[in-house]
Protein backbone atom coordinates (compact mmCIF):
# COMPACT_ATOMS: atom_id res chain seq x y z
CA UNK A 153 0.00 0.00 0.00
CA UNK A 154 1.39 3.40 -0.92
CA UNK A 155 1.91 5.52 2.14
CA UNK A 156 2.29 9.17 1.15
CA UNK A 157 3.39 9.94 4.71
CA UNK A 158 6.69 8.20 4.05
CA UNK A 159 7.46 10.59 1.19
CA UNK A 160 6.50 13.60 3.29
CA UNK A 161 8.84 12.40 6.00
CA UNK A 162 11.67 11.84 3.50
CA UNK A 163 11.12 15.34 2.16
CA UNK A 164 10.97 16.89 5.62
CA UNK A 165 14.23 15.21 6.64
CA UNK A 166 15.82 16.17 3.28
CA UNK A 167 16.57 12.55 2.46
CA UNK A 168 14.51 13.06 -0.70
CA UNK A 169 15.45 16.23 -2.55
CA UNK A 170 14.43 17.93 -5.78
CA UNK A 171 16.88 20.39 -7.28
CA UNK A 172 18.18 21.69 -10.60
CA UNK A 173 20.81 18.98 -10.53
CA UNK A 174 18.15 16.26 -10.25
CA UNK A 175 16.28 14.08 -7.83
CA UNK A 176 18.11 12.47 -4.99
CA UNK A 177 17.13 9.88 -2.41
CA UNK A 178 19.61 9.12 0.41
CA UNK A 179 22.25 10.99 -1.63
CA UNK A 180 21.75 8.74 -4.64
CA UNK A 181 20.31 10.02 -7.92
CA UNK A 182 16.85 8.61 -8.60
CA UNK A 183 14.37 8.72 -11.45
CA UNK A 184 10.63 8.32 -11.55
CA UNK A 185 10.49 5.42 -13.94
CA UNK A 186 7.16 4.43 -15.49
CA UNK A 187 6.85 0.68 -15.00
CA UNK A 188 6.34 0.02 -18.74
CA UNK A 189 9.97 1.14 -19.31
CA UNK A 190 10.96 -1.96 -17.37
CA UNK A 191 8.21 -4.35 -18.45
CA UNK A 192 8.80 -3.57 -22.15
CA UNK A 193 12.51 -4.20 -21.68
CA UNK A 194 11.72 -7.48 -19.93
CA UNK A 195 9.43 -8.57 -22.75
CA UNK A 196 12.04 -7.60 -25.34
CA UNK A 197 14.64 -9.76 -23.57
CA UNK A 198 12.16 -12.62 -23.36
CA UNK A 199 11.37 -12.43 -27.06
CA UNK A 200 15.05 -12.34 -27.93
CA UNK A 201 16.46 -14.90 -25.49
CA UNK A 202 13.52 -16.97 -24.23
CA UNK A 203 11.90 -16.99 -20.77
CA UNK A 204 14.65 -18.59 -18.69
CA UNK A 205 17.60 -16.72 -20.14
CA UNK A 206 15.75 -13.40 -19.91
CA UNK A 207 14.73 -14.13 -16.31
CA UNK A 208 18.30 -14.99 -15.31
CA UNK A 209 19.72 -11.90 -17.05
CA UNK A 210 17.27 -9.64 -15.22
CA UNK A 211 17.85 -11.25 -11.84
CA UNK A 212 21.65 -11.12 -12.16
CA UNK A 213 21.53 -7.68 -13.78
CA UNK A 214 19.42 -6.02 -11.09
CA UNK A 215 21.00 -7.53 -8.01
CA UNK A 216 23.95 -5.12 -8.12
CA UNK A 217 21.60 -2.15 -8.02
CA UNK A 218 19.62 -3.58 -5.10
CA UNK A 219 22.83 -4.15 -3.17
CA UNK A 220 24.51 -0.79 -3.82
CA UNK A 221 21.39 1.27 -3.15
CA UNK A 222 20.65 -0.48 0.14
CA UNK A 223 24.32 -0.53 1.20
CA UNK A 224 24.52 3.22 0.70
CA UNK A 225 21.53 3.75 2.98
CA UNK A 226 22.55 1.15 5.57
CA UNK A 227 25.99 2.81 5.89
CA UNK A 228 24.53 6.04 7.22
CA UNK A 229 21.71 4.46 9.23
CA UNK A 230 23.07 1.78 11.49
CA UNK A 231 20.51 -1.01 11.72
CA UNK A 232 20.56 -3.04 14.93
CA UNK A 233 19.22 -6.22 13.36
CA UNK A 234 19.32 -7.70 9.89
CA UNK A 235 15.58 -8.06 10.10
CA UNK A 236 15.39 -4.25 10.27
CA UNK A 237 17.27 -3.90 6.97
CA UNK A 238 14.87 -6.38 5.37
CA UNK A 239 11.82 -4.62 6.77
CA UNK A 240 13.19 -1.22 5.72
CA UNK A 241 13.93 -2.43 2.17
CA UNK A 242 10.50 -4.00 1.78
CA UNK A 243 8.75 -0.92 3.19
CA UNK A 244 10.68 1.33 0.82
CA UNK A 245 9.80 -0.87 -2.15
CA UNK A 246 6.16 -0.96 -1.07
CA UNK A 247 6.11 2.83 -0.79
CA UNK A 248 7.88 3.30 -4.12
CA UNK A 249 5.22 1.41 -6.04
CA UNK A 250 6.82 -2.01 -6.51
CA UNK A 251 3.90 -3.79 -4.84
CA UNK A 252 2.88 -4.52 -1.27
CA UNK A 253 5.57 -6.61 0.41
CA UNK A 254 5.19 -8.76 3.52
CA UNK A 255 7.63 -11.00 5.36
CA UNK A 256 5.98 -14.43 5.70
CA UNK A 257 8.96 -16.26 7.20
CA UNK A 258 12.44 -15.26 8.29
CA UNK A 259 14.92 -17.65 9.85
CA UNK A 260 18.29 -15.91 10.11
CA UNK A 261 20.06 -19.01 11.43
CA UNK A 262 18.88 -21.27 8.63
CA UNK A 263 19.21 -18.35 6.19
CA UNK A 264 15.71 -18.79 4.89
CA UNK A 265 13.12 -16.16 4.08
CA UNK A 266 9.77 -16.01 2.38
CA UNK A 267 7.98 -12.88 1.19
CA UNK A 268 4.65 -12.18 -0.42
CA UNK A 269 3.94 -9.36 -2.87
CA UNK A 270 0.55 -8.04 -3.87
CA UNK A 271 -0.08 -5.93 -6.96
CA UNK A 272 3.40 -5.56 -8.39
CA UNK A 273 3.34 -3.39 -11.52
CA UNK A 274 4.76 -6.28 -13.56
CA UNK A 275 1.76 -8.50 -12.79
CA UNK A 276 -0.47 -5.73 -14.14
CA UNK A 277 1.55 -5.21 -17.33
CA UNK A 278 2.69 -8.72 -18.28
CA UNK A 279 0.28 -11.60 -18.66
CA UNK A 280 2.02 -14.95 -18.45
CA UNK A 281 1.62 -18.51 -17.28
CA UNK A 282 5.00 -18.15 -15.51
CA UNK A 283 6.23 -15.77 -12.77
CA UNK A 284 7.14 -12.30 -14.06
CA UNK A 285 8.71 -10.38 -11.17
CA UNK A 286 12.32 -11.05 -12.13
CA UNK A 287 13.52 -7.49 -11.51
CA UNK A 288 12.13 -7.57 -7.96
CA UNK A 289 13.71 -10.99 -7.43
CA UNK A 290 17.04 -9.53 -8.58
CA UNK A 291 16.83 -6.55 -6.21
CA UNK A 292 15.99 -8.87 -3.28
CA UNK A 293 18.81 -11.24 -4.24
CA UNK A 294 21.28 -8.34 -4.17
CA UNK A 295 20.21 -7.28 -0.67
CA UNK A 296 20.07 -10.88 0.60
CA UNK A 297 23.52 -11.83 -0.71
CA UNK A 298 25.35 -8.63 0.17
CA UNK A 299 23.72 -7.28 3.30
CA UNK A 300 21.73 -10.01 5.02
CA UNK A 301 23.20 -13.47 4.58
CA UNK A 302 26.51 -12.55 2.92
CA UNK A 303 26.74 -15.65 0.77
CA UNK A 304 25.33 -16.79 -2.59
CA UNK A 305 21.58 -17.20 -2.24
CA UNK A 306 18.94 -18.70 -4.43
CA UNK A 307 15.92 -16.43 -4.79
CA UNK A 308 12.92 -17.90 -6.58
CA UNK A 309 9.45 -16.61 -7.30
CA UNK A 310 7.26 -19.63 -6.61
CA UNK A 311 3.84 -18.00 -7.01
CA UNK A 312 2.84 -15.02 -9.13
CA UNK A 313 -0.33 -13.01 -9.55
CA UNK A 314 0.47 -12.73 -13.28
CA UNK A 315 -0.36 -16.43 -13.63
CA UNK A 316 -3.44 -16.31 -11.45
CA UNK A 317 -2.02 -16.99 -7.96
CA UNK A 318 -3.61 -15.04 -5.10
CA UNK A 319 -0.26 -13.38 -4.28
CA UNK A 320 3.31 -13.47 -5.54
CA UNK A 321 5.62 -15.46 -3.28
CA UNK A 322 9.39 -15.22 -3.15
CA UNK A 323 11.62 -17.73 -1.41
CA UNK A 324 15.21 -16.98 -0.36
CA UNK A 325 17.53 -19.85 0.59
CA UNK A 326 21.24 -20.66 0.46
CA UNK A 327 22.44 -21.88 -2.92
CA UNK A 328 24.63 -24.61 -1.44
CA UNK A 329 21.97 -26.14 0.84
CA UNK A 330 19.56 -26.36 -1.99
CA UNK A 331 22.12 -28.06 -4.23
CA UNK A 332 22.87 -30.56 -1.47
CA UNK A 333 19.17 -31.24 -1.04
CA UNK A 334 18.56 -31.77 -4.76
CA UNK A 335 21.54 -34.09 -4.98
CA UNK A 336 20.10 -36.24 -2.19
CA UNK A 337 16.76 -36.58 -3.93
Ligand SMILES: [Zn+2]
Nearest residue numbers: 285312313320
Ligand atom coordinates in the same frame (compact mmCIF):
# COMPACT_ATOMS: atom_id res chain seq x y z
ZN1 LIG B 1 4.86 -12.13 -9.33
